[in-house]
Amino acid sequence: MKELPYGWVVVWATFVCLAIIFGVSYSFAAFFESFASEFSAQRADVSWIFGLSGFVYFVMGTLGGILADRFGPRTVCSLGMALMALGLLATSAATSLWMVYLCYGVLVGLGIAFVYTPSIASVQPGFTVRRGLAGGRASSGVGAGTLLVPVRVAMAIGPLPWREAMRWLALCVLLLGLLAAAMLRRAPVSAQPGAGGAASGLSLRETLRTPTFRWFYLATVLASPVMFIPFAHLSASARDLGLDDEVAVSLVGLIGVGSLVGRFSIGLLADRLGRAQTLVLMQLSMALSYLIWAAAGGHVLLALFALWFGLSYGSIVSLLPALCMDYFGARAVASVVGALYSGAAVGNLLGPVLAGAAFDHAGHYFAVMAVSAALGLLATWTSWKMLRTGRARY
Structure with missing residues (x-):
């Protein structure tokens, strides 16, 4: 199978799509205090907005993948961008917190689901040898969006009321998002050889029945709390050590820097060492990074943890x-990716909440760090079982 020249256009279109949707997702932090003040809400109540959005886009990613396999990524991603813009616009007119839950948590989350899975899955069928490199370059849009968009939104909220800033954000999503989505294309069947000219690989139902997918899914479930806890609690941990607010918040930015480097560069290693073998190493790396967090007594080690964790996570x-x-082929790749991502839904929703409850009970994060490291090691083992059980055939 020859790699398609247009495949790199899809890579960079996906880069922009992911930068937009995750830039919007993590811009929630810029609106946090405005929501709390506007609706006289406790911080815990406001935090559920972010958790609900993540839960929706991970769970509904399967539907997004199924629709993309049927109608193509361009159509589904365009719909997702429109839903996100509508959700942001509706949130800007919300008069109660439950309306924000519905408009931002559900509608924006659904829009992300219809962009995330279809766009990233559209990259893989156009590549063979450099599939890891292409996927890494495309997914580095997540890190770029995390670094750039929330900062710009926070700067806008100063001169503008938060509702007006959100309307401008909705307009940018609609214009830039639809432009990027229009550049997506499903790889032609001729580039996905199979019997009778059909795309090669397993259907979603066949994939779900394989031991390889079950181990893969279990690894995703186990790793998801490990991935999301630092985004919610690393800054709070830094404040407990006496760091000021700006330095504490900058640690999340360092996670973004590490993530961007990891997503952009790991494909080169993965294409040489093997993608499944590299996944095992990165799961182990993420688990071990928590030892640095546990040992940290100041900014230097916390910064090292943020970079190391971000690189592993990305x-x-x-x-x-x-x-x-690699394992299941192009036939239903978007649906399979969506089904796999659903394993991260509960970890995204409950991991940070349970970590906060553990801190409230004990007054420190040591138990959280120990459990997270243990979950990371279990994710490493299940990823290794996936490697031993399955064989990359496509």
Whole structure:
């Protein structure tokens, strides 16, 4: 199978799509205090907005993948961008917190689901040898969006009321998002050889029945709390050590820097060492990074943890779609990626909440770090079982 020249256009279109949707997702932090003040809400109540959005886009990613396999990524991603813009616009007119839950948590989350899975899955069928590199370059849009968009939104909220800033954000999503989505294309059947000219690989139902997918899914479930807890609690941990607010918040930015480096560069290693073998190493790396957090007594080690964790986390996420293509083929790749991502839904929703409850009970994060490291090691073992059980055939 020859790699398609247009495949790199799809890579960079996907880069922009992911930068937009995750830039919007993590811009929630910029609106956090405005929501709390506007609706006289406790911080815990406001935090559920972010958790609900993540839960929706991970769970509904399967539907997004199924629709993309049927109608193509361009159509589904365009719909997703429109839903996100509508959700942001509706949130800007919300008069109560429950309306924000519905408009931002559900509608924006659904829009992300219809962009995330279809766009990232559209990259894999156009590549063979450099599939890991292509997936890493495309998924690095997540890191770029995390670094750039929330900062710009926070700067806008100063001169503008938050509702007006959100309307401008909705307009940018609609214009830039639809432009990027229009550049997506499903690889032609001729580039996905199979019997009778059909795309090669397993159907979603056949994939779900394989031991390889079951181990893969279990690894995703186990790793998801490990991935999301630092985004919610690393800054709070830094404040407990006496760091000021700006330095504490900058640690999340360092996770984004590490993630961007990991997503952009890990494909080169994965294409040489093997993508499944690299996933095992990165799961182990993410688990071990928690030892640095546990030992940290100041900014230097916390910064080292943020970079190390971000690199590991970004590498893992960039490898997942390529591995779906490797093991299960192009026939239903978007649906398979969506089904796999659903394993992260509960971890995204409950991991940070349970970590906060553990801190409230004990007054420190040591138990959280120990459990997270243990879950990371279990994710490493289940990823190794996936490697031993399955064989990359596509």
